[in-house]
Amino acid sequence: MGLDKCSVNINPSRKELKPHGSFEFPCAGYWDWYGEQTRREFPWHWHEEMEIIYIRRGALLLLLPGRSCRLKKGDCFVVNANVLHYISADPECELQSLVFHPKLVAGETDSVFAVKYISPLIDSPDFAGCSIPVESCPEEVRCFHKAFMALANETPGFEFVVRENVSKICLFLYEKLMEEKPERKAGGRRGMNQDSLRVQEMLDYIHHHYQENISLHNIAGAAALGERECLRCFKRTLQTSPMQYLLKYKVMQGAELLLNEPSKSVSEAAVSCGFDSPSHFSKMFKRFYGCTPREYRKDKLTYQR
Numbered sequence: 001m002g003l004d005k006c007s008v009n010i011n012p013s014r015k016e017l018k019p020h021g022s023f024e025f026p027c028a029g030y031w032d033w034y035g036e037q038t039r040r041e042f043p044w045h046w047h048e049e050m051e052i053i054y055i056r057r058g059a060l061l062l063l064l065p066g067r068s069c070r071l072k073k074g075d076c077f078v079v080n081a082n083v084l085h086y087i088s089a090d091p092e093c094e095l096q097s098l099v100f101h102p103k104l105v106a107g108e109t110d111s112v113f114a115v116k117y118i119s120p121l122i123d124s125p126d127f128a129g130c131s132i133p134v135e136s137c138p139e140e141v142r143c144f145h146k147a148f149m150a151l152a153n154e155t156p157g158f159e160f161v162v163r164e165n166v167s168k169i170c171l172f173l174y175e176k177l178m179e180e181k182p183e184r185k186a187g188g189r190r191g192m193n194q195d196s197l198r199v200q201e202m203l204d205y206i207h208h209h210y211q212e213n214i215s216l217h218n219i220a221g222a223a224a225l226g227e228r229e230c231l232r233c234f235k236r237t238l239q240t241s242p243m244q245y246l247l248k249y250k251v252m253q254g255a256e257l258l259l260n261e262p263s264k265s266v267s268e269a270a271v272s273c274g275f276d277s278p279s280h281f282s283k284m285f286k287r288f289y290g291c292t293p294r295e296y297r298k299d300k301l302t303y304q305r
Contacts, residue, residue, distance in 0.1 A: 020049050025159055026101035027166070029151040034060075034089035041088035043252060044203065044238065050122070051079040051099045052144055052169065058093035062086070064128045065196045065237040076132040076141050078173060081122045083129065084196060084237075096148055098166065105167045113167075117174045127177050132169070143168045198223040199237045202230065206242075210250050211274040216242055250274050251288050254281060258297040266293045 020028035026049070034040050035058075044063075053062070053076065060071045063086040064079070070090060071077055079085050081102055102122050106114035121127060134141045143165040150161035205222035206214070219242045220230035234242045254273040257264060264272070270281035285293050 020047070020099040020101070026104050027151065027162055028099050029148055030095070030097045030099070031152070033092070033094045034058075035092035040091070042086065043249070044084050044086045046082055046084045047099070048081055049099045049101045050081045050170075051085075051097055052166075053077045053079070053087075054096045054141075054144055054148070056094040056096060059090040060093045060095060061088045061090045062129075063239065065199070066239075067128065068239060069129075069131065074134050076134065076137075076144055077129060078132065078169070079129045080124075080127050084200070085129070086238075098144070098148055098151070098162075100162075100166055102170075104163055105170050118170065121170065121174050121177060124177060126180070127173070130173055130176065132172075137172070140169055140172050195233050195237045198225065198233050202234070202242065203245075206246050206249060210246060210253065211272070213274070214246070219243075219246070247284060248288060251281075251284050254285065254293065255289065255296060258293055259300055262297070262301065269293065 020026065053060070053071070055071045055073055055075045057073055059073070062069045062071055062077060062079075065084055069077065102114075102118050103109075106118040108114065132140050132144075147162045147165035150158040150165075155161070201223040202219050205219060209218070216227050216230065220227045223230070223233075225233065230242060234240060234245065238245060240248075250273045254269045254275075257269045257272055258266070261269075266282065267278040270278045273281065275281040275284070282292055285291075285296070289296055291299070
C-alpha cells in the first residue's frame with residue numbers, strides 16, 4: 001500500500017471524491033512537502049474519513065468552522081469525519097497524515113466499538129478537531145508514528161499495527177470528549193452545526209455558479225438567509241466574507257485551469273472563471289499568489305518536469 005502524495009478532488013458540495021485506502025483496509029498515508037515550488041494550500045473540503053496530521057518541519061495553517069490553528073513542527077492534530085477544513089503551508093511545511101474511515105476502528109455499525117465509542121465521537125457537534133500536543137500526550141503521538149511508519153514500510157502485519165494504534169488515538173479522543181462534555185450524547189449530523197450546514201449550502205451554490213455574475217443576495221438566498229445573517233454566518237464559520245471567498249475561489253479555479261489546460265491563454269482562463277477582464281484576473285491572481293498568471297504557469301510547469 002505505501003504512501004501517496006496529497007491531492008484534493010472535490011465535488012461542488014466540497015466533498016472529497018478521492019478514496020483513501022481500499023474497501024478491505026480503509027486507511028491511507030500521505031507524506032508531502034508544500035512550499036513555494038509546490039501546491040501550498042488545499043481549499044475547504046470534507047470527507048467521510050477522520051484525518052490525523054503531523055508536522056515534521058515548518059508550519060501549517062489549519063482552518064475549521066469557526067476556528068483557526070497554526071500547527072508547527074512536532075504538532076499533531078485530528079480532524080473529525082465530515083468536517084469542513086482548509087489547510088495552507090505557512091509558508092512551507094512537511095506534513096505526514098493518516099486518513100482513515102471510522103469503520104477501520106469500529107467494525108460493524110452495531111459493534112460495541114461503534115456504539116459506545118466511535119459514533120458518540122464522530123457524531124458529536126462538540127468535536128470538529130482536536131490538538132494532540134506532544135508535551136502532554138507523548139504516548140498518543142508515538143501511536144501516530146507507529147501506525148504511520150508501519151503503513152509506510154508495509155511491515156508484515158502492518159494492518160494490525162495501524163488499526164491498534166489508530167484505535168488508541170480514538171479512545172484518547174473519546175475520553176477527552178467525555179471529560180469536557182460528559183452529558184453529551186450521540187446525535188446531530190456528524191459534527192456539523194447549523195452554521196456549517198448553511199455554509200455548505202452557500203458553498204454549493206458558489207461552486208456551481210462562480211462563472212456567473214452572482215451577488216451576496218444570491219449566495220444568501222441559497223441558504224434562505226438575509227444578507228446580514230449570511231455575512232455573520234460566513235464570518236463565524238470560515239473567517240471570511242462570501243464575496244471574498246467567491247473571489248479567491250475564482251482565482252484558484254483559474255490557477256488550476258492554467259496548469260491543466262496549457263493551451264488556454266490567460267484571457268481565456270479569465271473568462272472561464274467569470275472575470276470581466278484579463279487585467280482584473282491578473283490583478284487578483286497576483287494578490288493571492290504573489291505572481292502573475294503567466295509566471296505561475298511557467299514556474300509550476302517547469303517544476304513538474
